[in-house]
Amino acid sequence: MSRKPVSACRLTAGQTHKLARCGYETVGDLEYVTVAELSKELEIGEEEAAQILRQIKDDSSSGVESSTVFSGLRREEQLHSLSTLTRDFDELLGGGIEPRKLTEFCGAPGAGKTQLAMQLSVNCQLPHAFGGLAGQVVYIDTEGSFMADRFKEIAEHTRSELQPRASRRRKKQAALPSVEEMLEGVHVFRVHNYIEQIAVLNALPAFQIDHPQVKLVVIDSIAFHFRADFHDMGLRTRLLNGAAQQLLSLATQHNIVVLITNQMTTTIKDGTATLIPALGETWAHACTTRVVLAFDGDTRSASLFKSPSLPEGSIHYSVTAGGVRSVRGAAGPSSQTPSSSSTSSTAATAAAAATTAKRRHEHS
Amino acid sequence: MALRALLGDDVHPATKAAFSKAGLTDLTEILCRSVPEIVAQTGLKASQVADVVCRLSLHAAPKPSTAAHLLTTATHDPISWGDAGLDRVGPIRTGHLIDLCGESSAGKTQLALQLCLAVQQPPECGGISARAVFINTEARFPMSRWHQLAKHCAQRYPSLASIAVSDNVFTNRINTADEFWMFVHEALPSLLSSSGVRLVVIDSIAALFRADFALDESAARAHVLFDIGRQLKQLAHAHKTAIVCINQVSAHVPEEVLPSFAPSRVIPALGLAWSSCINARYFVRRITSREASVQAACDVERQLSCALAPHLPEERASFFVDNDGCHSMEQAGIT
Known part of the structure; x- marks a missing residue:
């Protein structure tokens, strides 16, 4: 909703005055007002009322729509995807997690949702050269699973694995943030019930203004809170949709990556029990991309279930002391190029990774 | 806590009155409704409602802390x-x-x-x-x-x-x-x-x-x-x-x-x-x-x-x- 003052629109002084007298101060005030209501309230003809509303609509939207090709191009350039630092994962997601979209990771308890979320909170703070977004993180913790010391551990490991490449580059923009900086760059909201959860989402735009570095x-x-003692399913659907709308508008306005984790629930279909993501059908539509994490024998697997642009597929990954890692041999993230530049030459990087691994082996 | 006390003196008394008149006296009640819904119920302007919702949310939201x-x-x-x-x-x-x-x-x-x-x-x-x-x-x-x-x-x-x-x-x-x-x-x-x-x-x-x-x-x-x-x-x-x-x-x-x-x-x-x-x-x-x-x-x-x-x-x-x-x-x- 626009907080642009009515006086900034191209209206006559008389019209502005009449609007102000009736309490219409911002463009947002007129959002839900019909022509008939306005003409009655301002005591003007319907034609003039319609003209006022049209003018305000034009003026308020033009600020959003008009952009030159150059600025559009620059914006595109700035739209980096967030890399998982795991090649398989990035390939599955088409080069990382896209900004301006809602990406959901579902999984049974212990599948690695929180680990992935913490790993991505580290990655987000890395410079663009390493697949990061050089930005800070808002972490809304509804389950009490965010562990600062585990986050620190992941940050330390990730940093030391990337360090050799960072020192080779010597470029200023490729400098890795220190672990302390990364710890300072995560803002954790510990949420205890669904009202707090709604309140945090409402308050996020204001927080974003104070912390524009959040990416x-x-x-x-x-x-979690929508499953605990929530009997009114209609209200739940409405609140979740509202939350999705808010997140999406925040994401598109500020080019933010939004990562949502979801639990699984059991459903009985044709007499057999199967696991499906919780929160039902309506919520399933709210997310742009949906990835299901699961246990597949001894390893963990991630499967892409819903995406507007990518084929369905699945990959394996593992969770180590250092965080979320690839299971393909010794090729850690240090021997990979960030996905944004490597998706076209997968075979080449794979071969390079293999030789690095071999060489390492010979050294030791 | 009473809604009046939560909102403080920055919110116009008439706005507070409109909320109570519409029966919206509880934080949960208000935060579970969308802005257009409250606009319809109270007859207030969208920006006034948004302002109240924003204030209440800031009050109800837990404070963030860094890792x-x-x-x-x-x-x-x-x-x-x-x-x-x-x-x-x-x-x-x-x-x-x-x-x-x-x-x-x-x-x-x-x-x-x-x-x-x-x-x-x-x-x-x-x-x-x-x-x-x-x-x-x-x-x-x-x-x-x-x-x-x-x-x-x-x-x-x-x-x-x-x-x-x-x-x-x-x-x-x-x-x-x-x-x-x-x-x-x-x-x-x-x-x-x-x-x-x-x-x-x-x-x-x-x-x-x-x-x-x-x-x-x-x-x-x-x-x-x-x-x-x-x-x-x-x-x-x-x-x-x-x-x-x-x-x-x-x-x-x-x-x-x-x-x-x-x-x-x-x-x-x-x-x-x-x-x-x-x-x-x-x-x-x-x-x-x-x-x-x-x-x-x-x-x-x-x-x-x-x-x-x-x-x-x-x-x-x-x-x-x-x-x-x-x-x-x-x-x-x-x-």
């Missing part, structure tokens, strides 16, 4:  | 299992809801009793110098076993020599799920805020919910479990307390729902609903008696493993139980 919003998990 | 700040607060203090070898699996943490599950006579209660001792140790010895509550739902509190442990504990934990360990453990008995619901919503909050308790053991959560609900009431059970899980988590966080719920196991179900680390053919009881509520899960398993090579004192080998936790990779440690508690094989020098 990733994590909600771990969206489901 | 760096969280590191300095004692939100997630570790509590030792009372044995260095067992701690390799990962100590439990305050602020967490922990599930300790295993078959009957696997050693769950023994580990929990040992936690009640270990939590009383000072931080330099792995404890947090706090008291414990032990809730029984199945049998009576194992008094004679506790006395045995308390008698030996000064030798094993020198830091407890000057502490009257039995005075620091409260016990309570709860018979039904309803009683338990009342307990976690009423008695437990006041107990935690006044008595220096930072460890709560519930032995066992499964007994309450497996008995009180019929098979076809699983949806109702899931609701109650979610509510209790949420309440326990909130208490754990607010009072920096570790809440350990002892859980039973069920026979195998075909789906590979849980980590492969779960011992084969049994899965934790209470299903996915409860698993979604907990922060960490430890498995205790009884491994069949070893051959003659093992000393008489440790004829039964048991194993503690971490099945899920946000803070540690999966690990396992073998242990045995004797007169003075649970000992890891590693610490006892048995391989």
Whole structure:
């Protein structure tokens, strides 16, 4: 909703005055007002009322719509995806997690949702050269699973794995943030009930103004409070849709990556029990991309279930002391190029990774 | 708190009046409605409504803290299992809801009793110098076993020599799920805020919910479990307390729902609903008696493993139980 003052629109002084007298001060005030209501309230003809509303609509939207090709191009350039630093994962997601969209990771307890969320909170703070977004993180913790010391551990490991590449570059923009900086760069909201959860989402735009460096919003998990003692399913659907709308508008306005984790629930279909993501059908439409994490024998697997642009597929990954890692041999993130530049030459990087691994082996 | 007081003097009295006139006097009522809805109900302007909603949200939202700040607060203090070898699996943490599950006579209660001792140790010895509550739902509190442990504990934990360990453990008995619901919503909050308790053991959560609900009431059970899980988590966080719920196991179900680390053919009881509520899960398993090579004192080998936790990779440690508690094989020098 626009807080642009009515006086900034191209209206006559008389019209502005009449509007002000009736309490219409911002463009947003007129959002839900019909022509008939306005003409009655301002005591003017319907034609003039319609003209006022049209003028305000034009003026308020032109600020958003008009952009030159150059600025559009620059914006595109700035739209980096957030890399998972795990090649398989990035390939599955088409080069990382896209900004301006809602990405959901679902999984049974212990599948690695929180680990992935913490790893991505580290990655987000890395410079663009390493697949990060050089930005800070808002972490909405509904389950009490965010562990600062585990986050520190992941940050330390990730940093030391990337350090060799960072020192090779010597470029200023490739300098890795220190672990202390990364710890300072995560803002954790510990949420205890669904009212607090709604309140945090309402308050996020204001927080974003104070902290424009925020480039990733994590909600771990969206489901928890909406499953506990929630009997009014209609209200639940409405609140969740509202939350999705708010997150989406925040994401598109500020080019933010939004990461949502979700729990799983059991459903009985044709007499057999199967696991499906919680929160039902309506919520399933709210997310742009949905990835299901699961246990597949001894390893963990991630499957892409819903995406507007990518084929369905699945990959394996593991959670180590250092965080979320690839299971493909010794090729850690240090021997990978960030996904944004490597998706076209997968075979080449794979071969390079193999030789690095071999060389390492010979050294030791 | 009254809405008027929440909004303060910056909001025009007429706006506040319009809200009360429309019956919107409660924070929950307002935050559950969309702005256009409230506009329709109150007849106020959208910007006025948005302003009120924004103010209320800022008031109701928890304050953020950075990860760096969280590191300095004692939100997630570790509590030792009372044995260095067992701690390799990962100590439990305050602020967490922990599930300790295993078959009957696997050693769950023994580990929990040992936690009640270990939590009383000072931080330099792995404890947090706090008291414990032990809730029984199945049998009576194992008094004679506790006395045995308390008698030996000064030798094993020198830091407890000057502490009257039995005075620091409260016990309570709860018979039904309803009683338990009342307990976690009423008695437990006041107990935690006044008595220096930072460890709560519930032995066992499964007994309450497996008995009180019929098979076809699983949806109702899931609701109650979610509510209790949420309440326990909130208490754990607010009072920096570790809440350990002892859980039973069920026979195998075909789906590979849980980590492969779960011992084969049994899965934790209470299903996915409860698993979604907990922060960490430890498995205790009884491994069949070893051959003659093992000393008489440790004829039964048991194993503690971490099945899920946000803070540690999966690990396992073998242990045995004797007169003075649970000992890891590693610490006892048995391989």
